[in-house]
Amino acid sequence: MSAIFERIREALASRAGEVSVAHGVLVLQVAPGAVLEVAGALKEDFRFDLFLDVTAVDWLPREPRFEVVWHFYSTMHKLRVRVKARVAEAEPVVGSLTGLYGSAHFMERECHEMYGIVFSGNADLRPILLYEGFKGHPLRKDYPKEREQPLVPYREGYEMPGGE
Amino acid sequence: MDLKLPNPIRPAFTKSEREDTTIVNIGPSHPATHGTIQIVAELDGERILRADVHCGYLHRGFEKECEAHTWHNLIPYVDRLNYCSALINNFAYCDAVETLMGIEITPRTKYLRTLLAEYSRIADHLTCVAAALMELGAMTAFLYLVMLRDYIYEHLADLTGARLTYSYGRIGGLARDLPDGWLKRLEEILVQYDDFVGRVHGLVDRNRIFIDRMRNVACLSTADAVNWGYTGPILRSTGVPRDLRKDTPYLAYAELDFEVPTGIKGDNYDRYYVRMREMDESVHMIRQLVDLLQEKGQGPINVEDRRCVLPPKQLVYGEIESLINHFKLVMEGPQVPAGEVYVAHESANGELGFYLVSTGGGTPYKVHCRAPSFVHMGGAHRMLEGYQLADIVPTFGSINMIGGECDR
Numbered sequence: 001m002s003a004i005f006e007r008i009r010e011a012l013a014s015r016a017g018e019v020s021v022a023h024g025v026l027v028l029q030v031a032p033g034a035v036l037e038v039a040g041a042l043k044e045d046f047r048f049d050l051f052l053d054v055t056a057v058d059w060l061p062r063e064p065r066f067e068v069v070w071h072f073y074s075t076m077h078k079l080r081v082r083v084k085a086r087v088a089e090a091e092p093v094v095g096s097l098t099g100l101y102g103s104a105h106f107m108e109r110e111c112h113e114m115y116g117i118v119f120s121g122n123a124d125l126r127p128i129l130l131y132e133g134f135k136g137h138p139l140r141k142d143y144p145k146e147r148e149q150p151l152v153p154y155r156e157g158y159e160m161p162g163g164e
Numbered sequence: 165m166d167l168k169l170p171n172p173i174r175p176a177f178t179k180s181e182r183e184d185t186t187i188v189n190i191g192p193s194h195p196a197t198h199g200t201i202q203i204v205a206e207l208d209g210e211r212i213l214r215a216d217v218h219c220g221y222l223h224r225g226f227e228k229e230c231e232a233h234t235w236h237n238l239i240p241y242v243d244r245l246n247y248c249s250a251l252i253n254n255f256a257y258c259d260a261v262e263t264l265m266g267i268e269i270t271p272r273t274k275y276l277r278t279l280l281a282e283y284s285r286i287a288d289h290l291t292c293v294a295a296a297l298m299e300l301g302a303m304t305a306f307l308y309l310v311m312l313r314d315y316i317y318e319h320l321a322d323l324t325g326a327r328l329t330y331s332y333g334r335i336g337g338l339a340r341d342l343p344d345g346w347l348k349r350l351e352e353i354l355v356q357y358d359d360f361v362g363r364v365h366g367l368v369d370r371n372r373i374f375i376d377r378m379r380n381v382a383c384l385s386t387a388d389a390v391n392w393g394y395t396g397p398i399l400r401s402t403g404v405p406r407d408l409r410k411d412t413p414y415l416a417y418a419e420l421d422f423e424v425p426t427g428i429k430g431d432n433y434d435r436y437y438v439r440m441r442e443m444d445e446s447v448h449m450i451r452q453l454v455d456l457l458q459e460k461g462q463g464p465i466n467v468e469d470r471r472c473v474l475p476p477k478q479l480v481y482g483e484i485e486s487l488i489n490h491f492k493l494v495m496e497g498p499q500v501p502a503g504e505v506y507v508a509h510e511s512a513n514g515e516l517g518f519y520l521v522s523t524g525g526g527t528p529y530k531v532h533c534r535a536p537s538f539v540h541m542g543g544a545h546r547m548l549e550g551y552q553l554a555d556i557v558p559t560f561g562s563i564n565m566i567g568g569e570c571d572r
Contacts, residue, residue: 023505053534078411103393106542129220131172
């Protein structure tokens with residue numbers, strides 16, 4: 001494990017749960033409430049200045065159901081960190097990173113519409129790849145792949161696959 | 165028929181802040197922007213005060229579809245992310261799966277993938293620069309560059325059988341080896357490249373009209389670029405040499421001699437120039453790789469691993485074990501051990517990352533693509549605000565938004 005990973009592990013030991021290294025990426029498992037704090041420390045103290053990505057994994061039927069996954073890159077250390085937080089379906093809320101990184105705006109919108117994760121503090125969670133009025137969250141495992149929600153109605157007599 | 169269609173988007177603002185400003189809608193199907201993107205802009209005269217960029221018109225459920233197919237069946241889908249440089253997508257995806265499986269590719273495949281990735285980068289940059297120049301009226305430069313690009317497409321079709329969506333990568337190797345005479349034709353095209361790109365430099369670099377439209381338009385500082393997640397040529401145009409090929413070398417990049425071109429102030433002109441210089445570096449790398457292929461790159465292209473590579477056809481017909489092996493690989497897919505991985509390659513547009521989650525088995529549990537174009541669209545308003553309405557066209561051209569990977 002590289003020196004910088006050791007330092008992060010020591011500094012964040014109290015806030016991060018499990019810490020491991022997988023395929024060259026440092027993985028921090030944190031509580032949903034500690035995400036903002038950990039991301040802030042990564043950015044300010046360890047110079048992880050590039051916010052790469054946020055997405056979620058739906059572990060239906062496991063509880064808590066969702067795992068939100070963030071990736072950060074440091075242009076100084078040239079290393080990546082993955083932060084993961086588990087949230088329940090009843091309360092899929094994590095903090096928004098829009099205060100720290102501008103790029104979080106679009107990516108949190110995508111994660112919100114695809115999985116229904118709520119990023120508290122991000123006021124702009126409009127649909128981005130989908131459209132206004134789209135029902136449900138298509139990347140959830142219980143959303144059937146065949147379901148269609150066309151904006152322009154189909155001809156009469158056409159049976160829509162996937163119900164509804 | 166009386167159809168009342170709902171508006172697919174809800175703009176961030178619908179009322180102007182001041183009395184003397186107007187709100188206009190541009191796109192999604194605008195003749196001067198290549199790619200379906202919608203911009204709602206508030207204008208003060210012809211100056212853009214604020215812009216709200218909407219993407220998603222090419223969304224086709226790539227990630228959902230991936231969860232229903234075997235690992236191998238996804239290769240044609242990843243082709244269609246960035247269709248200007250499909251091979252880079254192929255190799256990044258294959259690299260991610262190979263990392264999960266713990267496979268080390270053969271030296272020949274390593275050099276071939278690097279060579280083809282750089283070749284694709286040239287095709288991608290040619291497309292971007294040619295389209296951006298054409299939108300400014302430089303028809304001759306456009307035809308020169310697109311002619312070169314078409315030589316490359318035809319040449320890649322000789323290798324892969326397709327012009328655009330090659331599906332040439334395989335988990336653990338490649339679809340097939342080089343045909344006879346392929347490297348000879350490669351050198352011919354590179355000579356043509358030097359000739360015609362030199363002419364384009366002569367036509368536009370010091371052209372007053374071009375400079376007026378490009379210099380000091382859509383400037384971006386390094387801090388702003390990093391904050392908004394910019395990578396690739398756009399980040400480098402702001403003056404920092406951030407390139408994954410140098411910073412976290414993958415494939416054969418550690419063995420190659422190349423420079424990372426950077427710009428001065430991150431305006432449209434710098435983005436044009438960085439792309440032009442990057443193509444020169446790619447040509448330099450390709451020539452080194454042709455030599456490396458001859459010196460160290462002989463041997464098989466596929467690894468000896470029955471978990472992912474199909475057995476030879478004559479064995480499939482001749483012995484039951486290979487027949488079952490073939491059947492299992494096609495019907496159930498390669499068995500990828502449980503785990504998760506994030507692998508990023510430097511694509512023509514920036515950091516192309518694949519985040520894969522496997523629960524062990526022939527189909528992925530989750531495939532997420534970190535597409536550079538999508539992230540770049542998230543910060544595009546920073547480049548539009550404060551500049552003229554007409555600057556949208558060259559600015560948008562220099563960002564090189566690819567709908568396939570932006571909207572997935």
